[in-house]
Amino acid sequence: MSENTWLRKARLNGNVGQWSDWSECKGAVGEECVKTRRRTCTPKRNNPCGCRDVQPRQRRTIPVKVTFHQYHDVPRTKQDALQLGWVKKDVGADCQGTYFNGERFWKDSDLAVILLYDVNGFIAGIQTAFDKNYSSNPNDYPSPQLQNHPLVEEGGNYHTTAYFIPSDKICSTGRTLAEFNQQGTGTGLWVQNGTSPSSTVQIPMTIEQVRSSEWTEATCFKAMGTHFLYRMSVDMDCDDFFPMFLLYNGGVLDGFGWGYGINLQTSSRFEHPTPFVFPVMLLLV
Incomplete structure (x- = not known):
């Protein structure tokens, strides 16, 4: 029975109210949880069982996971981050930065994962960075055309940044607890492609x-999904390769990753595809 069908039936047999807000997640930080919402129903006198079809609705909230084949959970609130040993990267800095929006947190000084929280402490985005002067860089990566678009230099590091809510909301109003409970991790995906937080591109x-x-469609890779790469072609200049790929499963976006042209060995979170895997991932369709 579809929701519209049982709702019409319930209204014939009882007075049905509006849905409540989604409940909060309970349990260990970072774990998948089930949220519930309910609506009231008062049976009509001539049909005391008329509300039997008005059941609670549930949905699963999936945490943010990073690092392929490891899928580590990361905290989606600043409070949880502090409990798990994450610390503020820019001590004393406000939410509104010169180059990025959000309070930035990292763990063990690892530039591979930097979490961004809005003014109310809810997850708002994620960054990856690497040292501008990384010594093993024979190709002088990034190329001039990628510098600051999207690899933004700040504090001696190059950053790629993705936001889960519009960047102009992060440090102004942020999200309320009710919005966070209803929306989960975010409302979309925006990639910063300039030196200002407002220079974002929304991802389909x-x-x-x-x-x-x-975005150019590439292969569907096991345990990842269908890859899409920006303006990819077989004869393109490698210096023009936009360092991001999108992943779609079941017809919807459910992941993304960064792809740098430099062999970074500074974090266990950086993956190094083998000579066999890399061309398969980039096979265009």
Whole structure:
């Protein structure tokens, strides 16, 4: 029975109220949880069982996971981050930065994962960075055309940044607890492609939308999904390769990753595809 069908039936047999807000997650930090919402129903006198079809609704909230084949959970609130040993990267800095929006947190001084929280302490984005002067860099990566678009230099490091809510909301109003409980990790995906937090590009949320955009479809790779790469072609200049790939499963966006042209050995979170895997991942369709 569809929701509209049982709702019409319930209204014939009882007075049905509006849905409540989604409940909060309970349990260990970072674990998957089930949220519940309910609606009231008062049976009519002539049908005391008329509300039997008005059942609570549930949905699963999936945590943010990082690092392929490891899938480590990361905290989605600043409070949880502090409990798990994450610390503020820019001590004394405000939410509104010169180059990025959000309070930045890292763990064990690892530049591979930097979490961004809004003014109310809810997850707002994620960054990866590496030392501008990393010694093993025979190709002088990044190329001039990628510097600050999207690899933004700040504090001696190059950063790639993705936001889960519009960047102009992060340090102004942020999200309320009710919005966070309803929306989860975010409302979309925006990639910063300039030196200002407002210089963002919104990522298509469905495979139909991305197929009609400038993102190029590549292969579907096991345990990842269908890859899309920005303006990819077989004869393109490697210096123009946009260091990001999108992943779609079930017709919707459910992941993304960064792809740098430099062999970074500074964190166990950086993956190093083998000569066999890399061309398969980039095979265009």
